Amino acid sequence: MDQQELERYFRSLDRSFFVENDMKKYSYLDAPLPIGFGQTISQPSLVLEMTRLLAPEKDSKVLEIGTGSGFQTAILAKISDKVYTVERIEELMEKAKKRLEAFDYSNIYFKVGDGSLGWEEYAPYDRIMVTAAAGVLPEELVNQLATGGRMIIPIGPPGSQELKLVTKIDDGDIITKTVEMVRFVELKGQYGWEE
């Protein structure tokens, strides 16, 4: 991953474009903000850190779970080959899609549904970025991670979770490292929390 390209693009991206009018004035703060439906856009420093940890390459196929505002999606689309993004709340997905149309990306594929199941049709993925917290590591996401691939996911109870970096090694085993404590909204669904 080209760190300079990532940082340049990150700095050029206007976060106020990804939030509703009443939140625009707060969009320059390094803080999570509400995006409706009880969901949030993460603080910019965490988005950047998670992207660095994910470390997608130019030819990476990336699965993103939790499209939310589309802010993280825009960054992933800029630095990877293809981004498959799944959001369970249709209204959020529609808004994110509209915003992302303004960027002229032709490498983003959208799905409304339960992302705790991944997106099997296009698996395996070189990178998986999960931006909502699961109680345990969703088995299906591990299955859909390519050998040599990396996944970033918050794991733990509502209110406080460990941010995990999961790497799949040659024999299909995984290595899991804890990066830091974070606070994300819940990953709902079959391999997440109850709806």
Ligand code: SAM
């Ligand atoms: N990355 C987003 C951004 O840049 O705005 C923020 C994502 S927000 C913290 C988490 C998102 O995950 C919410 O939009 C929520 O609806 C979504 N979500 C929760 N459970 C999900 C599931 N099972 N499948 C897909 N999306 C889910």
